[in-house]
Amino acid sequence: MKILMVNTLFYPHVFGGAEKSVQLLSQGLADQGHEVVVVSVAPARDVKYVGGLKVYYLPPHNIYWGGMFGRAGRLKKLLWHLGDIFNPGIYRELSGIADRERPDIIHTHMLTGLSAAPWVIARRRGIPVVHTLREYSLICESATMFRDNTNCSGQCRACGAFTALKKYLCNHGTIKHVVGLSNFIIARHLQQGYFKGVPYSRVFNGIEVPTTPSRLLPGLAGPVKILYLGRIERGKGVWEILEAAQQMAGIELYLGGRVLDDEIREKIKQQKYPAHIQFLGFIDPQEILDQIDVVIVPSRWHEPFGRVVIEAYQYGKPVIASHRGGLPEIVIEGKTGFLYNPDHVQELLAILKRLTTDPGLIPALHSHIAEHLQQFDNNHIARQYEQIYQSVIKHDIN
CATH class of the missing domain: 3.40.50.2000 (Glycogen Phosphorylase B;)
Structure with a gap:
């Protein structure tokens, strides 16, 4: 099976747990004999092999690279978000990759910086999509649903406007299966009207489990x-x-x-x-x-x-x-x-x-x-995703 793995960032641009998790999952699937090709956004265009994985790094095609987000002013952030509703440059480059690689499935994760382009590409080419929920960017432009030291109870109007296209695609046949890292994040998206009628599963992040159990080191008598x-x-x-x-x-x-x-x-x-x-x-x-x-x-x-x-x-x-x-x-x-x-x-x-x-x-x-x-265990997590891919492809063929 050929899988096009799409995430905002990928090694060496690691800013949090999502990048580690996507890399581990990609390597786990490759270890099971699948061909995995990765697409992410980077400061400049490039194609490299990372741990045997072919990785396309796309330029941002926006006013700045998302990795610099924290250093941008309010106006620049607003313009960036407008450009991230649908990014024609990302659409053009990713379309070429999809046509060249011809994946059996597209697996999307965090789409910040990639806009809704990967889903539109998949929809127009009839490629089934599995999406993993790793944060709240489909609902909230800051991806946290947290403002003024308080958790948001729902979606505000501004976030609704920025995310309307993705919500439409979520609910109109583009996504064939949605995965959440927790039952909580799945429920939060369903409550906000996302993924209507879409099958869903909880699959945890993976980790390389030690072959020998860790030992508790001595010295607990102190602080x-x-x-x-x-x-x-x-x-x-x-x-x-x-x-x-x-x-x-x-x-x-x-x-x-x-x-x-x-x-x-x-x-x-x-x-x-x-x-x-x-x-x-x-x-x-x-x-x-x-x-x-x-x-x-x-x-x-x-x-x-x-x-x-x-x-x-x-x-x-x-x-x-x-x-x-x-x-x-x-x-x-x-x-x-x-x-x-x-x-x-x-x-x-x-x-x-x-x-x-x-x-x-x-x-x-x-x-x-x-x-x-x-x-x-990362091998166990990869097998869970493999089963989801197989069920999606089987259902899509039928």
Whole structure:
């Protein structure tokens, strides 16, 4: 089977978990004998082979590359979004790729920067499309449904205008199967009127599961070492964990990621945080995960999945996570970690107190993780997608 894998970004342009997940899935499918061709957006046009995968990098055909989005002003962002409703340049180049590669199926993921062009191309050529929901860009122009430190209850008028074409294509036969990383993200799209009558499935992100179970390293007699990985900003729940950490003895909090919150950045400059709170800057998770005891994912927004959770499991680390979005579907309360309401810091403090006063708790959580991790095995995830592709093609032929 020949699969055209389409995502906003691809290696080496890795800004988050989606790029890692799409690459792992593509490689997993290739390992099972399928031919996978990848299309993404990059600063300049190129064709390269990455881990045996043929990758087309398309220029943005917009006023700037999406990877620079955070540095653009308000007017430029508005113009960029208008250009991303339907991008003729992307349509022209991707049409040529589709005609040249002749895929059996097009699998789309994040379409920011690619516009609705991949779906229009598939529709006009009769190529079936499977789409994976990794964020909320089909509903919300910021892709988060989170504004002013609050989760949006529905779609605003502006976002409705920007996403109208994609919504139309979702509901008029273009998408043959939709996949969500969580039941939560599927339900959120269905509630907003997307994918009417389209079959859907939940398929988790994949990870390379260690061939030998991770061992719990000694040294838990000292402070409990807690790690946060991600953007350091309000929507990620960082304020709340900083507040809790300043009230707790017996822990060390390490934060790895870019500081995007101005107030936190100023406090770091003025050295207002105590010594047991350390900001590490951007860091590769593999450099630190084996040195800590627990990972925390405190998101205030409705995180669709939370790749850092399974990266923690990969190292045998339990996870403390907010009860938001898809996180409760992958963090099992009392087995692989704990869940709390991010609106109530006292719930987080109670969990931290348990970890610091019960020396047997972390080893007990660790013992459940290896078994739980198997459902995220990348080969298993690739086989699930293979079954979806086969059912879509069979239905399309009939």
